Amino acid sequence: MSAIAEPVTSEQQLVAFHLAGETYGVDIALINEIIRMSEITAIPRTPTEVEGIINLRGKIVPIVDLRKRMELPVVPKTSATRIIVLAFDEHIVGIIVDRVEGVVRIADSDIEPPSQLITCRDQDYVRAVGKNEGQLVILLNIQKVLRIEGIEAVAA
Amino acid sequence: MNEDMSQFLDVFLDEATEQIDLLERDILKLETAESTELIQGIFRAAHTLKGSSRAMGFTSMGELTHAMEDILDKLRHNQLTVNREMVDALFQALDTLKAMKEDIADNGITDLTTEKETERLRAVVKAAPSEVQAEVSDTLPLTATLEFELTDAEKLAVREATAAGLTLYRLDIDVVSDCLMKSVRALMVLQSLDTVGSVLASLPDEEGIENEAFGTTFSLLIATGESAQQLKLIALNVNEISDVRASEHLQENTETDEISAANLHDTVSIALPEMSDSASVSTRATEILSAEVPVKTPASASIVPDNQAVVAPVQKKPVPSAQTIRVDVTRLDTLLNLVSELVIDRTRIAQLGIQFEQRYASNEMIEALNETAVHIGRITDELQEQIMKARMLPIDNVFTRFPRMIRDLAQNLGKEVEFVIEGGETEVDRSVIEVIGDPLIHMLRNSVDHGIEQPQDRIGAGKPAQGTVLLSARHEESHIVIEIRDDGRGIDPNRLRKNAVGKGLMTEEAAAHLTDKEAVNLIFAPGFTTAQAISDVSGRGVGMDIVRNNLQKLGALIEFNSVVGEGTVFTVKLPLTLAIIRGLLVKVGGGVYVLPLSAVVETIKIAESDIHRVNHRETVVQRGRVLPIVRLQHLFNTQQAVTFHQNTINASKDMGGSAENKQDKTLEMSSLPRYLVVVGVGMKQVGLMVDSLIGEQEVVIKSLGRYLGEVRGISGATILGNGNVALIVDINGLVTIAIEEREIRYAA
Numbered sequence: 001m002s003a004i005a006e007p008v009t010s011e012q013q014l015v016a017f018h019l020a021g022e023t024y025g026v027d028i029a030l031i032n033e034i035i036r037m038s039e040i041t042a043i044p045r046t047p048t049e050v051e052g053i054i055n056l057r058g059k060i061v062p063i064v065d066l067r068k069r070m071e072l073p074v075v076p077k078t079s080a081t082r083i084i085v086l087a088f089d090e091h092i093v094g095i096i097v098d099r100v101e102g103v104v105r106i107a108d109s110d111i112e113p114p115s116q117l118i119t120c121r122d123q124d125y126v127r128a129v130g131k132n133e134g135q136l137v138i139l140l141n142i143q144k145v146l147r148i149e150g151i152e153a154v155a156a
Numbered sequence: 157m158n159e160d161m162s163q164f165l166d167v168f169l170d171e172a173t174e175q176i177d178l179l180e181r182d183i184l185k186l187e188t189a190e191s192t193e194l195i196q197g198i199f200r201a202a203h204t205l206k207g208s209s210r211a212m213g214f215t216s217m218g219e220l221t222h223a224m225e226d227i228l229d230k231l232r233h234n235q236l237t238v239n240r241e242m243v244d245a246l247f248q249a250l251d252t253l254k255a256m257k258e259d260i261a262d263n264g265i266t267d268l269t270t271e272k273e274t275e276r277l278r279a280v281v282k283a284a285p286s287e288v289q290a291e292v293s294d295t296l297p298l299t300a301t302l303e304f305e306l307t308d309a310e311k312l313a314v315r316e317a318t319a320a321g322l323t324l325y326r327l328d329i330d331v332v333s334d335c336l337m338k339s340v341r342a343l344m345v346l347q348s349l350d351t352v353g354s355v356l357a358s359l360p361d362e363e364g365i366e367n368e369a370f371g372t373t374f375s376l377l378i379a380t381g382e383s384a385q386q387l388k389l390i391a392l393n394v395n396e397i398s399d400v401r402a403s404e405h406l407q408e409n410t411e412t413d414e415i416s417a418a419n420l421h422d423t424v425s426i427a428l429p430e431m432s433d434s435a436s437v438s439t440r441a442t443e444i445l446s447a448e449v450p451v452k453t454p455a456s457a458s459i460v461p462d463n464q465a466v467v468a469p470v471q472k473k474p475v476p477s478a479q480t481i482r483v484d485v486t487r488l489d490t491l492l493n494l495v496s497e498l499v500i501d502r503t504r505i506a507q508l509g510i511q512f513e514q515r516y517a518s519n520e521m522i523e524a525l526n527e528t529a530v531h532i533g534r535i536t537d538e539l540q541e542q543i544m545k546a547r548m549l550p551i552d553n554v555f556t557r558f559p560r561m562i563r564d565l566a567q568n569l570g571k572e573v574e575f576v577i578e579g580g581e582t583e584v585d586r587s588v589i590e591v592i593g594d595p596l597i598h599m600l601r602n603s604v605d606h607g608i609e610q611p612q613d614r615i616g617a618g619k620p621a622q623g624t625v626l627l628s629a630r631h632e633e634s635h636i637v638i639e640i641r642d643d644g645r646g647i648d649p650n651r652l653r654k655n656a657v658g659k660g661l662m663t664e665e666a667a668a669h670l671t672d673k674e675a676v677n678l679i680f681a682p683g684f685t686t687a688q689a690i691s692d693v694s695g696r697g698v699g700m701d702i703v704r705n706n707l708q709k710l711g712a713l714i715e716f717n718s719v720v721g722e723g724t725v726f727t728v729k730l731p732l733t734l735a736i737i738r739g740l741l742v743k744v745g746g747g748v749y750v751l752p753l754s755a756v757v758e759t760i761k762i763a764e765s766d767i768h769r770v771n772h773r774e775t776v777v778q779r780g781r782v783l784p785i786v787r788l789q790h791l792f793n794t795q796q797a798v799t800f801h802q803n804t805i806n807a808s809k810d811m812g813g814s815a816e817n818k819q820d821k822t823l824e825m826s827s828l829p830r831y832l833v834v835v836g837v838g839m840k841q842v843g844l845m846v847d848s849l850i851g852e853q854e855v856v857i858k859s860l861g862r863y864l865g866e867v868r869g870i871s872g873a874t875i876l877g878n879g880n881v882a883l884i885v886d887i888n889g890l891v892t893i894a895i896e897e898r899e900i901r902y903a904a
Contacts, residue, residue: 039879039880039881041747041873041880041881041882041883042747043860043864043867043870043883044791044792044867044869044870044883045792045867045868045869045870045893046864046867050864052881053860053861053864053873053881054881055875055879055880055881057497058493058494058496058497058500058875059858060858060859060860060861060873060875060881061861062860062861062863062864090862091861091862091863092861092863093863146863148863
């Protein structure tokens with residue numbers, strides 16, 4: 001942080017990941033940890049996108065396949081496949097993504113509201129689009145994506 | 157509420173809960189077993205509650221308890237006698253107190269009014285001949301006139317102090333008459349005096365002060381170098397201290413052979429202001445004392461060798477003598493979770509040991525590893541057991557809620573009921589305590605409502621007018637058995653038959669065909685109630701079916717035994733804890749599932765060819781009975797627990813595979829033997845078909861978490877020894893799904 005009186009929200013820290021050729025970003029504050037794929041126990045009679053539950057050091061963590069949730073084509077898991085464990089208040093959920101790129105910082109000036117050009121099944125899922133080194137990063141409203149109600153997105 | 161009080165809120169609420177429980181229990185006894193001690197106990201509880209609620213600024217609560225106190229005071233002085241109206245008024249007040257307490261717990265304040273209750277209580281008092289104000293000072297002995305009775309250790313301490321040139325003062329300290337936290341004030345006085353001298357003894361003793369076992373005055377014996385005036389100032393500095401009288405204490409008791417009286421008086425008389433300096437006191441003391449008398453001054457840190465025990469009382473500080481502590485339950489839950497993780501790691505270490513052995517043949521290091529693994533295993537087992545024990549509470553925690561309820565209910569119904577509790581000290585896990593209350597309430601209500609007859613009917617039947625309901629608890633192996641026994645009219649199969657027909661549950665013919673046993677079991681039928689009139693207590697349709705279902709969810713079994721005209725016994729058999737269950741581990745479609753052992757009746761090996769279709773439903777005939785079959789694999793719609801490994805590419809699993817596909821797979825495997833786990837659901841038994849049986853194991857139940865919420869047919873998950881997750885099956889839910897699905901499938 002520079003000494004100049006600049007608002008702290010001048011940039012956003014995100015964890016960027018890939019899903020079906022696109023780059024997405026989720027607020028770093030929501031992320032508990034990123035783990036490799038592990039043994040997932042399927043739960044009968046739950047929605048398709050709920051892949052199952054895992055044992056994360058003694059804790060039961062439900063896992064959602066983000067491709068299935070966002071109605072993207074399902075592909076086989078690879079060695080790059082990762083689970084991003086998110087925590088919202090009392091909810092802990094892991095999401096399966098194709099690949100994690102890492103932490104990116106995007107200046108507020110490089111962030112724009114979602115344009116009509118972005119075709120997503122549900123416009124609600126996208127809260128903004130950012131530019132990072134010439135690459136487009138879709139800032140997900142992950143609470144909406146995961147249908148976690150009653151929790152507002154961290155940044156509008 | 158002012159700032160510094162808010163931190164006491166939790167303490168206040170805890171205390172209020174205790175006092176209210178005590179009041180509830182003892183006021184009930186007033187009607188049956190009135191005694192001076194009992195009244196004193198109730199009075200004290202009301203008084204404590206009055207004091208603490210006023211201290212916390214809950215004045216309306218204070219006024220209500222004050223009005224209760226007035227009644228109790230008159231009772232105590234035989235100016236009133238116990239009557240029903242009085243007990244009712246006290247109970248009504250108590251209910252309001254409870255509501256207020258809940259309010260305070262939730263919102264930090266309460267705006268409930270107490271005028272109605274207070275009026276009613278006053279009306280009861282008005283019957284009394286004279287108006288006597290209830291004040292504690294009337295009842296508890298004033299300590300001012302009492303003399304200190306010193307223990308030997310204290311005498312020695314006195315002797316040493318005087319020998320050390322300190323002056324002994326007796327302080328009689330008055331707290332203001334409406335002081336709210338006497339013990340706190342007294343302890344504050346003790347604490348501030350401790351900085352200038354040593355408090356050697358107190359009246360009442362330390363425990364007495366903590367328990368407020370004094371009127372408005374308590375007395376201290378203090379050895380100090382300060383002047384009496386200074387002590388007074390220090391004590392008066394504490395809030396709500398109205399007066400302090402100091403007198404020099406000449407302790408004749410200390411005249412023993414070791415120090416002569418003359419010597420002692422000498423010592424006392426040389427108490428000079430500069431004596432507060434520890435160094436000079438020590439020097440002075442050494443000069444005065446003969447060599448064999450140990451020297452100790454309060455401010456000095458050195459301890460005279462070989463006399464440590466003697467020295468101790470001088471340094472005595474007010475230390476709470478509690479043998480138990482309150483622990484937040486979430487901490488115990490966390491501990492239990494940590495231990496269950498340890499149990500998993502322990503298993504892994506043991507498995508690693510075996511793997512090493514297989515790979516490298518046995519050697520010293522592997523043996524050492526295995527020995528350590530065994531030792532860790534023993535310790536973790538012990539640890540788990542101890543933590544489970546720490547979570548145990550006497551079942552009285554639930555039982556104490558009932559006597560009042562039974563009394564009110566009996567009164568409303570015009571019945572006479574004696575309610576007896578046995579085995580209240582039986583300990584169960586707090587998870588059981590939390591959930592067992594409601595089912596028991598329903599069962600007890602049924603006993604009073606449907607079981608016990610009206611007094612005249614009882615007399616007519618040659619029984620005493622007063623009926624008895626016995627609630628008992630006892631341990632039986634790893635279960636707790638709760639019994640509700642009444643000596644009422646019993647369950648009459650004919651009445652149940654008539655009722656079932658009357659309610660249109662079955663035809664007269666079908667009812668006539670029922671055996672007596674089947675007929676009495678109708679009490680578990682949904683929407684069934686035998687009450688002649690709809691009372692406002694039971695008979696509202698929340699019948700035994702719900703009670704039984706709720707109990708079964710807890711892994712409990714319920715049975716009953718009834719003799720017409722003699723009474724009914726309901727027996728509930730519960731696991732000691734709901735945090736850990738014994739389960740039967742089974743394999744279904746590659747996944748491991750845990751079936752609660754409490755629901756498992758037996759396991760049977762069958763072949764696909766043993767399965768018959770009756771009415772489109774799969775059944776198997778076993779020892780002459782027809783057992784419906786539920787294929788878990790169909791129900792769970794799962795082929796395989798999907799396994800991903802690093803660097804392994806797996807075909808995505810087909811969650812919504814078509815029914816035909818599954819049918820094919822089933823046919824392919826039809827030659828394999830199948831296992832049926834027979835489970836009891838309600839009165840019926842169902843065979844759950846699984847691929848294989850793994851074995852019995854104790855598992856720690858973990859919730860699926862808030863994100864998934866309730867998943868039908870699954871009650872939770874557990875982590876197995878290999879670190880994998882297994883799902884725990886909710887048998888009741890599962891069978892419900894099975895019934896629904898069949899209806900859907902075959903209705904189409």
